[in-house]
Amino acid sequence: MREKGWTRQHLQQGLFDSAVGIGVLGLISLMIMITSAAVLFGKDMTLNSAADVARQLEPAFGPQAKLLFCLGIFAGAFSSFLVNAMIGGTVLADSLGLGGHIDDRWPKVFTVLALLVGMVVAIWTQVTGRHPVNLVIFAQAMTVLAVPVLAAAMLWLATRPDLKADRRIPAWMIIIASVGLAVTLFLAVRKAIELWLRVINS
Secondary structure, eight states: OTTTTOOGGGHHHHHHHHHHHHHHHHHHHHHHHHHHHHHHTTOOOOOOSHHHHHGGGHHHHGGGHHHHHHHHHHHHHHHHHHHHHHHHHHHHHHHTTSOOSTTSHHHHHHHHHHHHHHHHHHHHHHHHTOOHHHHHHHHHHHHHHHHHHHHHHHHHHHTOTTOOGGGSOOHHHHHHHHHHHHHHHHHHHHHHHHHHHHHHHO
16 A cells, blocks of 8 residues: 555545455355365365366366466466565565665565575476475465464554544454454464374375
């Protein structure tokens, strides 16, 4: 918001954009979970390639599922790779007091470091012959574990004592945020237990 130059006058626009974005992502996630359950649950299969993962979309898109899935992965990676690295680098630099704007030096340094880490992991995957699918699954698992931290931080920011009068967050929004935090904590704990059991059994 700071980079966009938004102020409190843009609140309604921000709420609308957030609602539409979250709604679309929710519908996409729902479709993926339903089709995954229909195709993959209860079957003994190994996910060794993107084509194997794409089988979850076959009930919805038929034989073209593989092409659609690969195009989606490419589009997601192309659009988010640099942007997410820039966001992460800027937030990290800002939290360390080294500058909170994308044009500052340290956000750029941390952005490059994040991109270098991604490049090293990709090269390591190719050199060692490991399946990239396992890295994708691992990355998604880490996302689930990190979400409660972000949710807790946002809830803390929304309930700070210095937010008074018309700056105070409505009670109904705090209640919904608290429920969301509880749900993310439950999912994170369940995922952590699942990963721990997998490590023990292996």
